[in-house]
Amino acid sequence: MHPSLALYAGWVDWCNPWILLATKVNRTPPRQTRDAEATKAKILDAAEEEFAKFGFNGAKTEAIAAKTGVTKAMIYYHFGSKEELYKAVIQRPAEDFVNAFGDLELETMPPEEAVKTVIKVAIAHEISHPHYGRVLLHEAMQNQGQYFKLTGWVNPINRVIAVIERGIQAGIFRPVDPWLAVNHTMGICTFYFNAQANMRNVQPEFEWFTPEAIERFTESAIAMVLAGLKA
């Protein structure tokens, strides 16, 4: 396993959504009676879940507060407004990802291995931040991506484009459109998680979150993308 995947070490064990909801990324120190940082983290967690479901407009501050155990006034005390809370929510996991991604030495890897690694990290991030992908989709659909640009996602995506361009120049990849290839790859990596509730109606028996299922999904995603790229 590449070192940067260490951030998500044990992610396969987190696949069960109930476990996921309980564990999350371990940001919260042991709870004391009055702990501003812990309270802020709890609000962010609850807000991430609420925004993932309803987006910025649809989310209710009251519902967020209800999940945390503190009152709604705390949102305004700690974050100032619903909008500032939203900005904080959309930026927090992005920082995790951008940092982990910054550690990847994609530029020195063989293109095939680089693409493989990117897909693994992307899926690991979906698993360890099970609500975040949906927050970003709502962002695109209802805020025209105006807050997306604050997150720092642009740089990692451009690095993946560069990897594909390098692969094409080396004759390892076919002369595909790198931009479209990146879009396809992101589509593959995210649809499984975002559209799941609909797709469950088609295959009610399918297990989505067992470690084996995630493993199969990841391998299958890598296989399709690499087949599509390789010369």
Next chain:
Amino acid sequence: MHPSLALYAGWVDWCNPWILLATKVNRTPPRQTRDAEATKAKILDAAEEEFAKFGFNGAKTEAIAAKTGVTKAMIYYHFGSKEELYKAVIQRPAEDFVNAFGDLELETMPPEEAVKTVIKVAIAHEISHPHYGRVLLHEAMQNQGQYFKLTGWVNPINRVIAVIERGIQAGIFRPVDPWLAVNHTMGICTFYFNAQANMRNVQPEFEWFTPEAIERFTESAIAMVLAGLKA
């Protein structure tokens, strides 16, 4: 062009979003002073746009009414409730698609050609119903897909699975997991449209909706999926 694509005849000309918003599928007869069917259609159009942006919970009936030129009370007169309106919105383009898909003779086509056709029809549907895909995503994210099962999408998806299974048995396709392959394909076909507002921040110059861009996207999607499937 396959006959079932006739439903979307001229779709390449509709790619510009402004043209799209103006044309839509031509359901509305020439407007009279009082025309219940025309009013219902206008409400459905406006609601589709609003639900695409905010989902069921986030959408405001007042905003829907404002787009139509009739009062909010008309929504309740013609549809009874916000929920019934939503059901109507989610079912209308599904009927178009399921009908068009029903006309496809996938079972008698060579598997490769069948997959190619499915992708073309799916993308054509996104183009001719530019808001609908996002309505379905909101449905998954905030309603757990409870209304999705009313739409009849399940059957077309199962037919695509069958096509892939047939291709595998014929030795034309690799022994992939057909279910995951369908998920990947849907991811590729939908991400380009649903996440666009975010992706515009990465490539601000990219043209998404020119006929040429849609053509390139379609070819690129077909190439990746077929490369991923072919033995």
Next chain:
DNA sequence: AAGCTAACTAACAAGTTAGTCAGTAAAAGA
């Protein structure tokens, strides 16, 4: 132990939103 301040609550004000209803006017029918 007394005093201070950061963290927190309960209750409320101001503005929104789903849904209703009494009434009006355009058509269609007699």
Next chain:
DNA sequence: TCTTTTACTGACTAACTTGTTAGTTAGCTT
């Protein structure tokens, strides 16, 4: 032409939502 039905409006209510504020308490400092 008069009546009935259908499409539609404006004004309303009850419930909900964001954000505020006055006051309370935990825990730290001295």
